[in-house]
Amino acid sequence: MxxxxxxxxxxxxxxxxxxxDLLRMAREHPQVDLVGVSDEQPERxxxxxxxxxxxxxxxxxxxxxxxxxxxxxxxILCPSTADHAQWTERVASFGPHIxxxxxxxxxx
Numbered sequence: 001m002x003x004x005x006x007x008x009x010x011x012x013x014x015x016x017x018x019x020x021d022l023l024r025m026a027r028e029h030p031q032v033d034l035v036g037v038s039d040e041q042p043e044r045x046x047x048x049x050x051x052x053x054x055x056x057x058x059x060x061x062x063x064x065x066x067x068x069x070x071x072x073x074x075x076i077l078c079p080s081t082a083d084h085a086q087w088t089e090r091v092a093s094f095g096p097h098i099x100x101x102x103x104x105x106x107x108x
Contacts, residue, residue: 004031010072010096011037012063013087014044018101019078020051026076027052035070038063067094074099 009032011023026032036058039045045059060066067075075096079087084100091098 006031006033007074008033008035008070008072009074009076010035010066010070011048011076011078012039012066012091013077013079013083014039014041014048015080015083016078016101019076020048022076022078022099022101023048023054024052027054034058035072036060036066038066063090064094067091067096072096076100 009026011019011026011034013019014037023034023037027034034052034054037045037049038060040061042059042061046056049056049058060069073096075091075094076099077084077087077091078101088098088100
């Protein structure tokens with residue numbers, strides 16, 4: 001494994017407040033570049049970016065444009081629990097690894 005590799009990471013969907021802590025930990029990691037964030041409600045994103053002293057230029061309201069533009073290695077998702085599967089399917093088609101705090105449950 002290349003120990004100097006930088007992982008391109010995005011944060012998508014700020015339904016849960018955990019996104020702020022997850023992005024902080026990612027941003028503090030020496031092998032991570034936070035390359036973008038997305039949510040349909042910008043007012044949920046601004047306080048997180050401000051606490052991280054991160055540029056508001058990282059924000060893109062359309063997650064599809066964000067994924068196409070940034071080509072991330074990893075997407076951190078924080079949707080409401082009921083929407084985990086839907087967001088996993090949306091983002092997976094763009095190819096990044098997906099980190100979700102809780103497991104995804106698919107109906108049988």
